[in-house]
């Protein structure tokens with residue numbers, strides 16, 4: 140193998156432990172282009188995380204609006220159609236939040252894959268849905284706390300101008316709440332990067348599973364698993380830095 | 395004055411909290427006519443805010459009827475949002491939208507609710523800003539303004555909707571003393587222009603000078619009602635006397 144001989148000449152005179160390290164490195168990552176398991180796995184991990192977090196934010200905003208609308212207006216509203224609908228929606232959201240937060244994400248993933256979408260071939264899409272619904276439950280609470288943190292005077296000012304409840308939420312409350320919780324939402328993305336590591340349970344070749352496949356092919360655990368851990372670590376540190384930059388920017392633009 | 399001049403009519407208005415344990419408003423009846431400047435005074439906790447906020451249904455009355463321009467606003471069939479567009483409100487703590495520029499604070503409602511074109515709304519807002527000597531602050535954000543400036547913006551934000559009445563809840567109480575004057579001056583100009591106003595305030599000078607009628611509230615009731623002269627120069631009611639002795 141040409142590849143191997145180049146590799147050998149570059150690192151010619153090495154102590155024996157380094158030689159071992161080099162050999163396992165070659166075995167685990169270079170041979171048969173095994174590094175591709177990690178590269179493609181990482182891309183899959185990021186893809187699932189990104190779309191899941193977007194879905195989660197969308198679901199979370201809806202759930203948060205329903206919950207806080209109910210909390211704010213239920214005892215003021217008269218009996219009638221609107222109140223009934225709101226009560227039902229609120230009950231659905233409560234069940235959603237309770238179930239999602241009361242069960243392990245990996246179980247949710249397996250139920251989504253093997254039961255709800257048993258006929259689907261697109262496992263990545265299924266994972267996006269499962270992690271998205273999972274994330275939505277946590278995002279809902281983040282957004283809800285954001286909404287609750289906005290002074291009630293803002294709400295009254297909007298209503299006094301003639302905006303209805305939804306308009307007041309959309310034009311006045313949500314933009315402020317969203318800005319307040321942006322760092323927390325970015326953090327949710329970071330959490331989700333790590334949580335998707337159970338994707339392998341439904342046969343998805345994510346980063347973790349990629350490393351595990353290498354392990355099972357080469358019968359060496361150390362290098363592929365440490366590599367996987369390092370990649371997660373680097374990515375998480377990178378995004379955490381990004382979040383703190385974002386936080387600082389937001390604080391500076393605090394007007 | 396004939397009946398057509400009645401803008402807001404309040405009859406037997408009550409607002410109870412804690413299942414009637416607290417009577418924030420206790421059977422209040424009065425009228426607000428077009429062009430009037432009604433000043434509401436009274437000790438803290440007497441129900442002034444609750445009364446004012448009932449007028450645009452920020453508080454929902456326990457009992458009683460409020461009509462605005464002949465429409466019963468407490469009726470379930472009434473679209474309160476449409477009526478609120480014609481009733482501006484100015485709050486003690488300004489409640490400007492911090493995420494929007496001054497210009498956007500002012501144009502948001504006219505554009506979204508009155509379907510005014512963006513440029514018309516801007517032109518109107520600019521003209522109003524200039525009227526309150528803030529013509530150059532359209533691009534500023536609320537946090538960049540002083541309290542007095544914020545309140546002046548809050549007033550013209552309400553005016554952008556061309557309301558038929560303006561409700562003020564202690565508009566100068568959160569201001570540093572040196573800024574009270576600039577806000578009261580704006581309100582005086584409005585009164586001169588014939589704007590109908592209902593003003594809750596502790597500024598007795600303003601009540602005396604600008605008010606066409608003064609309402610004295612205590613313990614959720616209207617205790618005394620009359621021209622500024624009747625209220626301030628020769629009060630007969632004991633509670634009013636005691637109150638005035640404290641604030642004057």
Ligand SMILES: Nc1ncnc2c1ncn2[C@@H]1O[C@H](COP(=O)(O)OP(=O)(O)O)[C@@H](O)[C@H]1O
Pocket residue numbers: 411412416417418436437438439440441442443444445
């Ligand atoms: N949400 C509420 N729950 C219970 N009591 C209230 C509430 N809002 C106002 N009150 C009571 O109603 C009374 C009138 O309050 P308010 O209208 O704010 O008085 P003012 O504006 O004259 O100071 C007070 O006794 C106050 O404690």
Ligand SMILES: [Mg+2]
Pocket residue numbers: 442443444564
């Ligand atoms: Mg008050």
